[in-house]
Amino acid sequence: xxxxxxxxxxxxxxxxxxxTTELSNIILEKMDEKLKPVLEExxxxxxxxxxxxxxxxxxxxxxxxxxxxxxxxxxxEQSIVDLINNIKECFSYELNINIENNEINKIYRIGKKxxxxxxxxxxLSLVSGWKKTEIMKNKKxxxxxxxxxxxxxxxxxxxxxxxxxxxxxxxxxxxxxxxYDKLIVKENSKTTDKRxxxxxxxxxxxxxxxxxxxxxxxxxxxxxxxxxxSRSHSLSTIPTTIKQ
Numbered sequence: 001x002x003x004x005x006x007x008x009x010x011x012x013x014x015x016x017x018x019x020t021t022e023l024s025n026i027i028l029e030k031m032d033e034k035l036k037p038v039l040e041e042x043x044x045x046x047x048x049x050x051x052x053x054x055x056x057x058x059x060x061x062x063x064x065x066x067x068x069x070x071x072x073x074x075x076x077e078q079s080i081v082d083l084i085n086n087i088k089e090c091f092s093y094e095l096n097i098n099i100e101n102n103e104i105n106k107i108y109r110i111g112k113k114x115x116x117x118x119x120x121x122x123x124l125s126l127v128s129g130w131k132k133t134e135i136m137k138n139k140k141x142x143x144x145x146x147x148x149x150x151x152x153x154x155x156x157x158x159x160x161x162x163x164x165x166x167x168x169x170x171x172x173x174x175x176x177x178x179x180y181d182k183l184i185v186k187e188n189s190k191t192t193d194k195r196x197x198x199x200x201x202x203x204x205x206x207x208x209x210x211x212x213x214x215x216x217x218x219x220x221x222x223x224x225x226x227x228x229x230s231r232s233h234s235l236s237t238i239p240t241t242i243k244q
Contacts, residue, residue: 057152060152061152061180064149064150064151064152065129065132066105066125066126066127066128066129066132067123067124067125067126067132067149067150068123068124068126068132068135068136068147068148068149068150069110069121069122069123069124069147069148069149069150070087070121070122070123070124070145070147071121071145071146071147071148072119072144072145072146073086073087073090073119073122073145074086074119075109075113075119075120080107080108083107083108083109083122084101084104084107087099087107087122087124090142090145091135094141094142094143094145095135095138095139095141095142096138097134097135097138099126099131102127103126103127103128103131104124104125104126104127105125105126105127106123106125107122107123107124107125108122108123109121109122109123110122110123123150125150135147136149151180155180155181158181159178159181162178162181162183163178165183166178166183169183169185173188174186174187174188175187175188
C-alpha cells in the first residue's frame, strides 16, 4: 500500500513539474513576444543616439576648427584691446604675419585669473581657416610662445594617452605624429635599408663568403703547382750536351 502511494505521489510530482515547465515556457514566449518590439525600439534609439553624438562631435570640431591656443603670452593686458595688440605685435615680430582686427572672431584668456607667475593660455578664434594655417605653418619660429590646436577635453585625453606610443615609434626611427585623435606612423626608409644591410651580413652570408675564399685559395694553389710542373718539364727538355 505504501509503495502504491509512493508511486502515485511520484507520478503526481512529475506531472506538476511538467505542467510548471510548460507554463514557464508559455510565459517566457509571451514575454519574448512583448519584449521584441521594445528591444527593436531600443536598438533604433541606440543608433539614433550614436548618430547624434557623431554629429555633435563634428559640430564641436568644426566650431573649434579655426581656433588656436597661445601659451606663454605674458599676462600684462588691462583689456581685450591690449590682449589683441600684444598678440598682433608678437606675430608680426616673430612670425612676420600680420593680423587685422576684422580677421579675429573672438579672443580671451582660458581659466580664472590667479596670482601665479605662469600666464593663462589665450584662445584666439580666427574668421578664416587660411590665416590659421599660415600661423600653424610658421609656429616653429616662435621663441617664447608656443601654439596648439583647440581640442575638446576628450580628444586632449586621447592625445595624451598616445604620447608614450608616439615617443616609442620615434625612437625606432619611424616618422610618427598624432592627427586629431589618431596616431599616424610611417616607416623610415633609411631604417628599412639598414635592416636590409644587417640581413646581408647574416651567418649564412659569412659562411658563403668563407667558402668562396677557400675555393679561391685552392685555385691559386693548383695554378702554382701547374706552373712548377710546366717549369720542370721545360728543364727536362734541355739538351744534355755538357762540356766535352
